[in-house]
Amino acid sequence: MKHLHFKDHFWSSELTSTAGYDAVIQYHNEGKRTCKEVEDFLKARATIEEKYAKDLLGLSKKVCGHNEMNTLKRSLDIFKLQMEHVSLSHLQLAQSMREEVKKLEEFKERQKEVRKKIEQHMDALHKQKASQFKKTMDSKKTYEQKCRDKEDAEQNVNRNTNNYKNIEKLMGKAQQAKLNSEEADRSYQQNVTTMGHIRDEWIKEHTGACEILEKQAIDRINFVRNTVWTHLNLLSQQCVTTDELYEEVRKSLEQCNIQDDIEHFVNLRRSGDKPPGPILYENFYRASLAPPPAVPPPINRREAPPVPGSDSDGAVYSTVQDARIH
Numbered sequence: 001m002k003h004l005h006f007k008d009h010f011w012s013s014e015l016t017s018t019a020g021y022d023a024v025i026q027y028h029n030e031g032k033r034t035c036k037e038v039e040d041f042l043k044a045r046a047t048i049e050e051k052y053a054k055d056l057l058g059l060s061k062k063v064c065g066h067n068e069m070n071t072l073k074r075s076l077d078i079f080k081l082q083m084e085h086v087s088l089s090h091l092q093l094a095q096s097m098r099e100e101v102k103k104l105e106e107f108k109e110r111q112k113e114v115r116k117k118i119e120q121h122m123d124a125l126h127k128q129k130a131s132q133f134k135k136t137m138d139s140k141k142t143y144e145q146k147c148r149d150k151e152d153a154e155q156n157v158n159r160n161t162n163n164y165k166n167i168e169k170l171m172g173k174a175q176q177a178k179l180n181s182e183e184a185d186r187s188y189q190q191n192v193t194t195m196g197h198i199r200d201e202w203i204k205e206h207t208g209a210c211e212i213l214e215k216q217a218i219d220r221i222n223f224v225r226n227t228v229w230t231h232l233n234l235l236s237q238q239c240v241t242t243d244e245l246y247e248e249v250r251k252s253l254e255q256c257n258i259q260d261d262i263e264h265f266v267n268l269r270r271s272g273d274k275p276p277g278p279i280l281y282e283n284f285y286r287a288s289l290a291p292p293p294a295v296p297p298p299i300n301r302r303e304a305p306p307v308p309g310s311d312s313d314g315a316v317y318s319t320v321q322d323a324r325i326h
Helices: 019-060 070-159 164-254 258-269 284-289 320-325
Strands: none
Touching: 019 070, 019 164, 070 164, 070 258
16 A cells, blocks of 8 residues: 655645645644644643642551551551552652653753744745745746837838838837847747746755655654553553552551450550449448347457466455345
């Protein structure tokens, strides 16, 4: 299949027309806007990623499971740590996006410089071509008019061959008209030759400009395509990185042992292994009618008195009761 190229399909049947060239330039202007739109999109996406990263970083610093203990506490600590890493990875993603934006800006600037030189050169050629074309057409009109003047003068001579008084004057006019037509002819031919040179130069430059502009279009399409492709690769890599960080949390949660945490808490905070006794019902009225509790006899810690009549020397002692009898 034969490929189509700018240089083969952007001409016009009119020498002064710039319709083909204008169509190519319009196409490049639209391509330039596309680059700007992609650039603005990437900038906005980078800003979103940066804001998300900062918000997520702030969230990872918040208290989460501060009072928890043992394996679940370790899992929650890892959870917060990986959230911090996720936020940092999004911050790096935003930076990578801005680097891609910078590359696109530099590419646009390079194309702009090349296109500017081409447009300036072609605009000058178009003005030169239009000016020379007008000059050539004017000289053609002059030439044609001088030719008609020459023919009129010659016809006047032929019509007045019997008029000896005016024949010499008419022949002089005819001779001058002939010289004028010859001069106009040379000027016209010279302008046509110059127009031919300018046309050849313009065709050559137009062909070269089309080739360069087509190459720029190819480069632009390829660069924008690769930029979007790289952007998607960055997003995919971010998903992989994020999943790897989340996997660390999942691994930690797998190590979270519910029974271990329960036993850890029991061992750390245990307060006793027996419950308190039951609370008995006490009737208010029964409690007031009940006899006072028996008071046990006091405990005498002094030695018992000696038994009367048991003294070794035969002395007899009286008791309190004996004293009352007397």
